[in-house]
Each structure stands twice: as C-alpha cells, then as structure tokens.
Amino acid sequence: MLYHATGVLLGFLSLYILVETSDICRKPNGDNNINGKKLTEFPIKIFPNIGLQSCYKECQAHGNCFSANYDRNQLTCQLMDKTKSQLNPLIDAEHFIYMEMTDTVGSRGKTCGDIVCNNHSTCIRTLSGKITCIKTDCAEPYPLLDNxxxxxxxxxxxxxxxxxxxxxxxxxxxxxxxxxxxxxxxxxxxxxxTPDHDCSAIIRSDPDMIGHNGVFTISSYPNKTTAYCDMTTKGGGWTVIQNRVDGSTDFYRTWREYSDGFGNTSNNYWIGDNLSYHSGSMFSTRDQDNDYRSDHCSQYYHGAWWYYSCHLSNLNGKYMGPGVFNDLSMNWKWASDGESLKSTRMMIRPLSF
Known part of the structure; x- marks a missing residue:
C-alpha cells in the first residue's frame, strides 16, 4: 500500500491528510516486465527508495503514466508518459526493469474506479474508503527553452x-x-x-550600447570570459585587453598565465591576447624567450612583451609610478621619453568596424 500526505492550511492551523493509494492497483504483471532494458524518454516523476511493486502501483495510480523504469540497484522508480515504440525504442540497461501499464488504461484514459484521472492527478483511496483523484503534479507541461x-x-x-x-x-x-x-x-x-566574440560585436548586435562602458561576457581571448568594453572612445566597440592603474597586481608572469588571463576587470588585468606576432616580434614571458637577442629580454626588463632587441615600450614592466626613468618600468619611450607611467590601457578593435 502507498500512502500520500496532503497538507492543507486552515486559518493558522496546518491539517495533514493521510491517504492510501487505491487498491484497484494490481501487482506487476510479469508478462509486461522486460529485464535489462529501459525507456530513454524524460521521466515525468521520480521516486527514490521504492520497491518494484510500489513503483508499478505509483504508475498505475498516476493519470499520465503508461510505463515505468525501475532501477534495481538504486531502488529508484521513473514514471514515463510514453511506452516503447519504433520512435521510442528501449535501450540496454543492465540494472533496470521496464514495465508497461495495461490493466488501468481504458478508452478514456487512466481509470480510477468509475472515474478517469487527468494527466496531473493520482488515483487514491482515502481512509474512509472513497476512491478519488487528487492533484499531484503541475497542470502544464514543462516549458521549452530554445538552445x-x-x-x-x-x-x-x-x-x-x-x-x-x-x-x-x-x-x-x-x-x-x-x-x-x-x-x-x-x-x-x-x-x-551566443556570446559576443568581442566588444565590437556587442555594438553590431545592439547599436544602443554605444556610450555604455562596462564589463561584458565575450567568447574570445582565448575562451569565454569577461572583459571591460570601452563603448565611448571613437565610436566604441573597444575590447580592453590590458589595464593597469597601480602596482597591486604583478605582471611579471608566465606564458600560461598570460595565455589564460589574470587580474580583475575593475582595475589591473590582462585577458590573453593570442600572443601572436606583432610588428614582426613574438610575445615573450619570463619562462618563454622569443626575442631576437642572445639574452632574455623578459627576464632582463622584468616584463612580458613583444620584445625585439629589446624594447621601446614595456607596458607590462614593473610598476614604479610616474617620475621614474628606468627601463624596467612600465614605460613607452615614444610617449613619455622613457618615464614610468601612472596608468596604461591597451584596447583593440577590428579594422572593419
């Protein structure tokens, strides 16, 4: 026998009614059981810690259950609203038993004594002996979500x-x-x-984003990540790949760290440009020397950059603050005559934008 507890609020009191699944349910018919098989459709309901006979009874009582998968190892019952067919074939499943309901299905649907339960109700027998249908499931099917x-x-x-x-x-x-x-x-x-490839794609898909700077999810550099988008400068659409405002974040890092990206988009960060050639030079880090000098530019200048032999800029160099003239510092010689910079920002945008 199966029992169901139904809660009802009466003013400030909670009334719980214990009811018994109708004994119109019969024991599983062995002729309808298939060992080692299961239906792969989405279950309409799952009961844990339940026996085979109880699983059968639960499906018989439910208005929308026409078959059940029973897991003998996990003692789990899956109620299904379909049966096996050419479109819904059974698959091999060693620990499962597949059962079909036949004895409670009439021309009008699932019978419950002299009535028929709708697809969101279960047939029960109350303690007073009355057979009836109670609402146990949502009256609507599960909503669909595109993609x-x-x-x-x-x-x-x-x-x-x-x-x-x-x-x-x-x-x-x-x-x-x-x-x-x-x-x-x-x-x-x-x-x-579909995540936008870069900040320019965000504006292409929604021109109203022009002027709205902020952090967005993009799908590149090298995987889906967040980046700060400058949507104001020269029409917007700029992906900020490097930002430095103080010395709180160490930029003297490994090739893997630059490839993966690091830092926080609210202040200091780098989001892994593909580290390919720029102006004929490859990117170098402290553990990967790709420059054209016999020594190691990245280690010598305490940075990571597209060094040639070695640099006229070192924007990932050591943060020293303004007023310092040191080649190890974060500097751009064309713009500051080699003086260490207070802050930097590197932004990229497709030429076709």
Missing amino acids: GGITERTFSPISATYGCNPGLTGVGSGKRITCRPGGKWSALSYRCE
Whole structure:
C-alpha cells in the first residue's frame, strides 16, 4: 500500500491528510516486465527508495503514466508518459526493469474506479474508503527553452531548473521555475544566447550600447570570459585587453598565465591576447624567450612583451609610478621619453568596424 500526505492550511492551523493509494492497483504483471532494458524518454516523476511493486502501483495510480523504469540497484522508480515504440525504442540497461501499464488504461484514459484521472492527478483511496483523484503534479507541461533544457527537477516542491547548451551563455536570473499541484508554472525569465566574440560585436548586435562602458561576457581571448568594453572612445566597440592603474597586481608572469588571463576587470588585468606576432616580434614571458637577442629580454626588463632587441615600450614592466626613468618600468619611450607611467590601457578593435 502507498500512502500520500496532503497538507492543507486552515486559518493558522496546518491539517495533514493521510491517504492510501487505491487498491484497484494490481501487482506487476510479469508478462509486461522486460529485464535489462529501459525507456530513454524524460521521466515525468521520480521516486527514490521504492520497491518494484510500489513503483508499478505509483504508475498505475498516476493519470499520465503508461510505463515505468525501475532501477534495481538504486531502488529508484521513473514514471514515463510514453511506452516503447519504433520512435521510442528501449535501450540496454543492465540494472533496470521496464514495465508497461495495461490493466488501468481504458478508452478514456487512466481509470480510477468509475472515474478517469487527468494527466496531473493520482488515483487514491482515502481512509474512509472513497476512491478519488487528487492533484499531484503541475497542470502544464514543462516549458521549452530554445538552445537549452532542464538540468535539475524536484517533485516536492515541484520545480525545474534550466541551463544552456554548451558554448551558449544564459541571460536572466529566473532559470528555476515552480508550480503548485494542479497549477501553472511560474515565469521562465531566462534565455540562451551566443556570446559576443568581442566588444565590437556587442555594438553590431545592439547599436544602443554605444556610450555604455562596462564589463561584458565575450567568447574570445582565448575562451569565454569577461572583459571591460570601452563603448565611448571613437565610436566604441573597444575590447580592453590590458589595464593597469597601480602596482597591486604583478605582471611579471608566465606564458600560461598570460595565455589564460589574470587580474580583475575593475582595475589591473590582462585577458590573453593570442600572443601572436606583432610588428614582426613574438610575445615573450619570463619562462618563454622569443626575442631576437642572445639574452632574455623578459627576464632582463622584468616584463612580458613583444620584445625585439629589446624594447621601446614595456607596458607590462614593473610598476614604479610616474617620475621614474628606468627601463624596467612600465614605460613607452615614444610617449613619455622613457618615464614610468601612472596608468596604461591597451584596447583593440577590428579594422572593419
């Protein structure tokens, strides 16, 4: 026998009614059981820590269950709203038993005594002996999410949590929805979008973003990450790949760290440019010497840069603050005659913008 507890609020009191699943349910028919197989469709409900016979009864009692997968190892019951067919074939699953309901299905649907339960109700027998249908599930089907799907579900309370397909970005905070038995789903205020490649792509897709500087998610450098976008300077669309405002972040780092990116977009950071050739020079770091001198420019000048032999600029050099003339410092000789700079920002944007 299966028992169901239903909670009802009466003023300031909580009344819990204990009811028994209707004994119209029969024991599993061995002829309808298939060992080592299961249906791969999405379950409409899952019961943990339950026996095979109880699993069968739960499916018989539920208005929208026509088959069940039973996991003998995990003692888990999956109620299904479909049966095996050419479009929904069974698959091999060593620890599963597949069962189909036949004895409670009539021409009008799932029978419950002399009535028929709708697809969100369960047939029960109350302690007084009355057979009836009670609402146990959401009256609406699960909402669909373009380019995404359900990642987690609960049944008490009834809820569904959504996520995006790999490579896409979720937008919105309402990715978990809830429903009362017999009710409707709460709003799914969540969508899946292709992340913008860089800051210029953000403006191409939404010209109203011009003038709105800030941190955005982009899909490059080298993977999906966040970057500060300058949406104001010369029409906007600039991806800031380097920003330095003080000496709180060490820029004397390894090749891997520069490839992955480091720091915080609110002050000092670097977001991994592809470290390819620039003006005929390759990027060098303290652990990877790619310059054209016999010694190691990155180690000698305490930085990471497209050194040639060695540099006229060293924007990832040691932060010393303004007023210092030192080749190890963060400097740009063309702009400051070699004086250490107070702050720097490197921005890139496609020539075709």
